[in-house]
Amino acid sequence: MSGIEVGIASIIIIVVLIYMGLYVPIALGLVSFVGVWVLRGDVEMPVSLLSLAIGDTVSEQVFATIPLFALMGLLVGQAGLGRDVYEVANFVFQRVRGGLGIATVAANAVFASITGSSIASATVFTRISVPEMLRFGYTRKFSVGVVAGSSVLGMLIPPSAMLIIYAIVAEQSVGHMFIAGIMPGILLAIAYGLMIVAFAYWIPSFVMDKENTATDANVHIGLGAAEIVWKLAPIVVLILVVLGGIYGGVVTPVEAGAAGSLVALIITILKGKASPKSIWYVLVETGHISAVILFLIISASMYSRMLGVAALPTTFGEWLQGLDLSFTAIMALYVVMLIALGTILDTASIILIVVPLFLPAVEAFGGDLVWFGIVTVVGAEIGLLTPPLGLSCFAIKSTINNDSITLYDIFAGSFPFAVTMLIVLMLLIAYPSLSLGLL
Secondary structure, eight states, X not given: OOHHHHHHHHHHHHHHHHHTTOOHHHHHHHHHHHHHHXXXXXXXXXXXXXXXXXXXXXXXXGGGHHHHHHHHHHHHHHHTHHHHHHHHHHHHHTTSTTHHHHHHHHHHHHHHHHHOOHHHHHHHHHHHHHHHHHHTTBOHHXXXXXXXXXXXXXXXXXXXXXXXXXXXXXXXXXXXXXXHTHHHHHHHHHHHHHHHHHHHHHOHHHHBSSGGGOSOTTOOOOOOHHHHHHHHHHHHHHHIIIIIHHHTTSSOHHHHHXXXXXXXXXXXXXXXXXXXXXXXXXXXXXXXXXXXXXXXXHHHHHHHHHHHHHTHHHHHHHHHHHTTOOHHHHHHHHHHHHHHHHTTSOHHHHHHHHHHHHHHHHHHTTOOHHHHHHHHHHHHHGGXXXXXXXXXXXXXXXXXXXXXXXXXHHHHHHHHHHHHHHHHHHHHHHOTHHHHTTO
């Protein structure tokens, strides 16, 4: 078999194996190992590449950001800051039609800026927001849909584990990826808010069970200035330490993760949530998250090297250029592929499988790789809201304690948010300055 045939066959086999339920890193590593073996006819070559992949990944300093930010996010969740942010956001938007939905989006946006995890956001706000919205007359579909839709902000607004993974794969600056994610994250949050208001006015039956309760005038939440400051102060401090430190050039992303984890630990202690049992749980969960992502990156590194041996990325880039397509058409093809793969794969897997193929083509057309990373993450994140995988939707279903809310309700409720994400993605592709304006 030629290198191209092996490369194409490996991609198909990987997707099939993952769809059949094989653990993603195992599928990537196994197929890559066998692929190199077939290409070179010598088992020593894939063994050597595997050793290099492990050594290079473990020694990569940027990987240290993943366990540090995971630790910070788990500590923030343990401290209960998600509920504090939601209560303040609810107070601000309580007089707006669809206000509880907007409050959930706003709280998720802030929560994302200190956790960087969509699944964590979905889990936290399923417990906090959904019962409140149901209590005040919102429909089941909208209540779970707004949580699922806004949870994807965690993968875009920095610090984001997906932006870190992309930075490693594409060899870009983590700090630049974080900065580039700010404006698109804010834009997506605003788009969600406008969509909620539009639905509340024009399709109130989707938002509220009873049309005469389509405003939140019956939601009266009183918070004094001192209470608002007390609830928001920890969030502000964390944002200043982590994002302010990175953007101000005071600390590197790795140092920011360490400083943020320390501040989050202090906040957790001050709030009385740092019992030995809870801290042990946070540390063990951080280890699990770090091990999973490291395993993924090692397998992806092996996969990228296998594609390099097969010369598939170069050939694929030349083939795209030979089609005489415009860069816009190529990006449209790329987005379709991201959304299609998003129905069966998680975001990290999509980044690790697809990005190495398209990077040479994007560079050949003069595309900015930082901008391309934002487009990739947003496109892949749509898959968190679409069946059959829809990780955020399944996270909500596994978390919610309400048998009357079905998986169909969650997917149906999140569909308008997936469409809104697609519209924002088109804007990001058409106007790269939305991602690169702060760089």
